[in-house]
Amino acid sequence: MLIALASCVVAIASITLVVSTARRRDSRPEPDPFRALDLQMRLSRLAAEVRRIDGDRTMLARAHHLRVALEAYDALLSEACMLADGAAREVAPPGTATPDTVRLDRELLLSARGWNW
Numbered sequence: 448m449l450i451a452l453a454s455c456v457v458a459i460a461s462i463t464l465v466v467s468t469a470r471r472r473d474s475r476p477e478p479d480p481f482r483a484l485d486l487q488m489r490l491s492r493l494a495a496e497v498r499r500i501d502g503d504r505t506m507l508a509r510a511h512h513l514r515v516a517l518e519a520y521d522a523l524l525s526e527a528c529m530l531a532d533g534a535a536r537e538v539a540p541p542g543t544a545t546p547d548t549v550r551l552d553r554e555l556l557l558s559a560r561g562w563n564w
Contacts, residue, residue: 490564493520505563524553
């Protein structure tokens with residue numbers, strides 16, 4: 448009787464271990480809300496910088512500044528999409544989509560996930 452009880456306890460313990468290991472493996476870690484907030488704040492600052500550069504017609508090397516600000520904004524959008532969706536989203540095969548199209552798609556994806564900046 449004691450041996451049967453011990454074998455039941457061992458069986459229950461091993462089943463519990465297998466189930467808990469499977470649950471841990473299947474669950475994705477929750478994203479850090481402070482990382483998302485930090486990304487939203489950085490996106491907000493960069494969007495304001497892009498608007499400022501775009502509106503300032505007297506700026507020297509304006510096209511260069513605008514290109515650099517947009518590249519930084521696009522990189523942050525890609526990082527935000529990775530955090531929100533698990534992948535950097537592409538609209539079309541590489542080389543066929545314009546940067547504006549990819550940017551708009553990523554902004555729409557983030558807006559649909561509740562992000563605002």
